[in-house]
Each structure stands twice: as C-alpha cells, then as structure tokens.
Amino acid sequence: xxxxxxxxxxxxxxxxxxxxxxxxxxxxxxxxxxxxxxxxxxxxxxxxxxxxxxxxxxxxxxxxxxxxxxxxxxxxxxxxxxxxxxxxxxxxxxxxxxxxxxxxxxxxxxxxxxxxxxxxxxxxxxxxxxxxxxxxxxxxxxxxxxxxxxxxxxxxxxxxxxxxxxxxxxxxxxxxxxxxxxxxxxxxxxxxxxxxxxxxxxxxxxxxxxxxxxxxxxxxxxxxxxxxxxxxxxxxxxxxxxxxxxxxxxxxxxxxxxx
Amino acid sequence: xxxxxxxxxxxxxxxxxxxxxxxxxxxxxxxxxxxxxxxxxxxxxxxxxxxxxxxxxxxxxxxxxxxxxxxxxxxxxxxxxxxxxxxxxxxxxxxxxxxxxxxxxxxxxxxxxxxxxxxxxxxxxxxxxxxxxxxxxxxxxxxxxxxxxxxxxxxxxxxxxxxxxxxxxxxxxxxxxxxxxxxxxxxxxxxxxxxxxxxxxxxxxxxxxxxxxxxxxxxxxxxxxxxxxxxxxxxxxxxxxxxxxxxxxxxxxxxxxxx
Numbered sequence: 001x002x003x004x005x006x007x008x009x010x011x012x013x014x015x016x017x018x019x020x021x022x023x024x025x026x027x028x029x030x031x032x033x034x035x036x037x038x039x040x041x042x043x044x045x046x047x048x049x050x051x052x053x054x055x056x057x058x059x060x061x062x063x064x065x066x067x068x069x070x071x072x073x074x075x076x077x078x079x080x081x082x083x084x085x086x087x088x089x090x091x092x093x094x095x096x097x098x099x100x101x102x103x104x105x106x107x108x109x110x111x112x113x114x115x116x117x118x119x120x121x122x123x124x125x126x127x128x129x130x131x132x133x134x135x136x137x138x139x140x141x142x143x144x145x146x147x148x149x150x151x152x153x154x155x156x157x158x159x160x161x162x163x164x165x166x167x168x169x170x171x172x173x174x175x176x177x178x179x180x181x182x183x184x185x186x187x188x189x190x191x192x193x194x195x196x197x198x199x200x201x202x203x204x205x206x207x208x209x210x211x212x213x214x215x216x217x218x219x220x221x222x223x224x225x226x227x228x229x230x231x232x233x234x235x236x237x238x239x240x241x242x243x244x245x246x247x248x249x250x251x252x253x254x255x256x257x258x259x
Numbered sequence: 260x261x262x263x264x265x266x267x268x269x270x271x272x273x274x275x276x277x278x279x280x281x282x283x284x285x286x287x288x289x290x291x292x293x294x295x296x297x298x299x300x301x302x303x304x305x306x307x308x309x310x311x312x313x314x315x316x317x318x319x320x321x322x323x324x325x326x327x328x329x330x331x332x333x334x335x336x337x338x339x340x341x342x343x344x345x346x347x348x349x350x351x352x353x354x355x356x357x358x359x360x361x362x363x364x365x366x367x368x369x370x371x372x373x374x375x376x377x378x379x380x381x382x383x384x385x386x387x388x389x390x391x392x393x394x395x396x397x398x399x400x401x402x403x404x405x406x407x408x409x410x411x412x413x414x415x416x417x418x419x420x421x422x423x424x425x426x427x428x429x430x431x432x433x434x435x436x437x438x439x440x441x442x443x444x445x446x447x448x449x450x451x452x453x454x455x456x457x458x459x460x461x462x463x464x465x466x467x468x469x470x471x472x473x474x475x476x477x478x479x480x481x482x483x484x485x486x487x488x489x490x491x492x493x494x495x496x497x498x499x500x501x502x503x504x505x506x507x508x509x510x511x512x513x514x515x516x517x518x
Contacts, residue, residue: 042347043346043347043348044346045311045346045347045348045349045384046347047307047310048306049308050304051306052304059326060322060326067319087302087303088301088302088303088304088305088306089302089304097355097382100382100384101384102384123359124359
C-alpha cells in the first residue's frame with residue numbers, strides 16, 4: 001500500500017509544509033519507503049520529480065521540501081510496493097497526454113483481480129497494477145470522447161463508471177488531475193481539509209512543525225489538501241466516503257453541483 | 260534557436276561535467292535563456308527536470324549540476340524561443356509513451372512551414388513547432404507499426420523518412436531516445452565525441468573546469484557525447500553531416516551497420 005497527498009487551490013501555492021509531514025512517512029514515521037513522486041501543474045505545463053529512493057533519504061525529496069514551487073494542482077505519492085518491483089518506472093505519479101493535456105495519476109491500494117486486455121492507445125511502461133489502471137481510465141475516456149475533452153458534466157459519469165469497475169477488483173483510492181479538474185476517489189481511506197479565511201496555525205503530526213497561515217495568505221486564498229490520513233493534529237479533516245469520487249475546483253469540492 | 264546536449268554510454272554515467280559547460284550557455288556564455296530541460300533514462304524509467312527559468316539562474320539546474328544521476332541515455336536542451344512563449348509546457352525535452360516505452364525528444368531549429376493536420380494519437384500540450392513535430396514523428400511510427408516496436412532495422416528507415424519530411428520545412432536538428440536506441444539528426448549543426456580508453460583530461464570551453472577521465476573510468480567504459488557545438492577545447496569533436504541520422508548504442512554510432 002502507499003499514501004497519497006494532493007493539493008488544489010484558487011491561487012498558486014507551495015506545498016512545502018504538507019510535503020514535509022507527508023514525506024516523513026516514507027521511512028521515518030511510517031514505512032512507505034519504496035519510492036516517491038510529486039507532480040506540479042503550472043498552467044498547461046507539468047513538472048514531476050520521482051525517485052525510487054525513500055522520501056526521507058532522497059536528495060531530490062530534500063530539494064522539493066526546501067524549494068517552494070507554486071502550483072494550483074499537485075499530486076504526491078509515497079510507495080510501499082505491492083505489485084511491481086522498486087524501480088523508477090514504477091514510481092507514482094504517472095503521466096500521459098490526452099486531448100492535448102497532461103493527465104497525472106497516483107494510486108493507493110491494490111487491484112489483485114485486474115488484468116486489462118486489448119489496450120489500443122495507452123500501455124504501461126512499468127509493471128504496477130496502478131499504471132495499468134491509469135491507462136485503462138484514459139483509454140476509456142478517449143474512446144468515449146474521441147473528438148476532444150467534453151464538459152466536466154459529461155466526463156464525470158464516465159470517469160465514475162470506469163472507477164467503479166476498477167474499484168470492484170480491489171482497493172482503489174486515487175488522485176487524478178489534468179491541471180484543470182482535480183479528482184479524488186475514495187475506496188477505503190482518503191480525507192481532505194479546506195483552508196480559507198479566517199486562517200489559523202496548523203501543526204504537523206509527523207514533524208514538530210507549525211505554520212501560521214495568517215502570515216502567508218491573503219483573505220481570498222483557498223486551498224484544499226487531500227491525504228490518505230490527516231497531516232495535522234489541530235485541524236478537522238473531512239473523511240471522503242468509500243465509493244465517492246470528488247471533484248475539486250479552486251480549492252473546493254464541487255461534486256454536488258455535478259449530480 | 261536552441262542548443263542540444265545528449266549522452267549515450269555503455270554503463271550508467273553522470274553528465275555533470277558536460278552539463279556544467281552546456282548550462283552556462285543558458286545566459287552566461289551564450290543567450291539561450293528561455294528555459295531548459297534534461298531527461299535521464301534509468302532502465303525503462305525516465306526522470307525529467309524542466310524549468311522556464313534560464314539554466315544559469317534555475318535552482319533546479321543548480322541541483323542537476325551538483326547531484327550526479329547515472330544514466331545511459333540523457334537528453335538536455337537550453338531554449339531560445341522562436342515559436343511558443345516562455346512557459347513550462349514549451350520547455351524541451353518532451354515525452355510521450357509509445358509501445359509501452361517512454362520516448363523523449365529535444366529540437367534545435369525552426370520549422371516555419373510545418374503545420375500538422377489530422378493527428379489521431381498525439382497532440383501537443385504547448386505551442387512549439389518542436390512538440391508538434393515530435394507528435395507527428397511518434398504518430399507516424401505508431402501508424403506504420405501498430406502492433407508494437409519493430410526491430411531497429413525496420414524502424415530506422417521510417418524515422419529517416421518522417422525526419423526528411425520535417426527537415427524539408429525548416430531547420431531540424433534533434434535528439435530522440437526511448438532509453439534503448441539513441442537517435443541524433445543533423446540538419447545544420449550537431450557534433451559528437453566518443454570517449455573511451457585510453458582516457459585523458461578534458462577542459463570545458465564555457466567554464467574553466469578540467470576533468471581527468473582516467474581517474475573516473477574503467478578501461479571498458481565508453482561514452483558518446485552529442486552537442487550542438489563542442490563543449491571542450493582540447494578534444495576532437497566529429498561533425499555530423501547535414502541530413503545524417505545517427506543511431507548511437509553503447510556509446511558508439513552504429514548507423515553504418517543499418518544501411
């Protein structure tokens with residue numbers, strides 16, 4: 001199993017505080033030490049850092065902890081290998097292009113009964129169930145909407161359908177984004193928090209670090225942080241219900257408006 | 260216009276020495292300061308660092324200069340924008356998946372008369388002629404070989420054909436690799452050097468730095484470095500002829516064996 005961390009905001013924000021606590025779970029406060037990765041969207045562009053080293057020993061993770069990269073859509077992952085050996089090609093997040101946009105995906109869980117057949121467009125490079133599931137999701141979207149990206153209202157039910165199909169073969173918590181929409185699916189365990197005015201101080205669970213967001217924000221800022229388990233011990237995190245596929249936009253879940 | 264740097268070796272090698280001289284051209288010894296990028300293959304996996312900042316001012320480039328990443332297939336690029344604004348999505352190298360492998364591409368030149376139509380599989384995310392040309396190359400390979408990767412002997416003439424077509428629309432120096440084969444095409448300017456035993460010392464043109472490869476190598480090591488212009492002033496670089504598409508393997512050009 002693995003752990004997920006995501007961020008969606010209405011203005012580009014750095015994830016250094018959350019990533020510091022999260023990455024400690026890659027070998028220090030927890031044992032997800034079989035690699036890690038993080039993807040940042042900046043407009044249509046996307047930069048990724050991945051490493052098969054543990055996030056507590058990786059010099060690249062050190063760099064990401066200290067260098068603030070501002071982004072509205074971020075997905076991070078620390079890995080505890082189930083399927084697929086410890087290797088660069090098996091590190092999440094994975095990325096492919098669909099409809100002229102990069103799509104980025106990270107998975108927590110295990111799909112022991114999943115084996116895709118007849119893939120036309122996307123093939124896994126590594127040998128994780130996660131990357132294969134991602135390929136199937138994009139393949140399904142591409143087949144249903146061959147002429148380009150549909151409105152979110154049309155995309156959402158198709159994504160829900162392929163998600164349900166995959167979730168029926170095992171445990172399928174995931175984060176997915178194209179830099180425009182941010183999807184978070186809970187199969188067994190995923191929660192989120194929305195930080196907005198009035199801001200307060202937050203204290204990490206995994207490191208003795210406090211940040212006072214009042215000093216770092218403007219009143220209109222809004223940031224949603226999504227994680228496998230809460231990252232702070234003095235804030236209230238909202239669990240996502242098993243089977244629920246949330247869509248975040250500008251730091252808020254908007255899924256209710258879609259149904 | 261831009262500049263290219265590539266490396267292909269028979270054992271994983273770091274590119275720190277060459278990248279130090281090359282990246283100085285991104286604003287210090289030359290004016291290619293509209294972004295930079297580098298891709299490293301490690302087995303089937305591929306890690307990339309890209310940044311729209313100049314390579315002399317980018318903290319990520321600083322990190323890459325100092326942190327030795329060992330790889331057999333490396334492509335780097337510093338950008339001087341012709342088509343496409345300065346933005347993350349327009350930084351080279353570009354990457355897509357084909358036949359279950361990552362393919363990485365960087366371009367030096369300008370294709371003013373190129374406008375692809377009817378793309379089925381790959382679409383550009385940014386708005387450079389380079390990314391569009393890369394998409395057309397992969398699209399052509401995929402269409403000709405829909406059932407998987409052919410032997411190099413069959414792939415090479417198709418790549419040569421689409422390369423010639425693209426080169427006829429402008430200037431098209433490029434580096435392309437799938438982590439297995441390493442292609443280098445010269446349209447106007449590209450050269451290479453093969454370093455192998457007996458090794459000697461090399462001195463950079465762009466920085467006053469000397470490395471004595473005798474201290475860092477074993478007798479069986481072999482490294483080809485490909486660049487827009489020579490990076491060292493005490494070695495003999497071989498120019499690639501305009502129109503020539505070289506294939507490197509284990510640090511040697513093998514193209515003659517293909518024809």
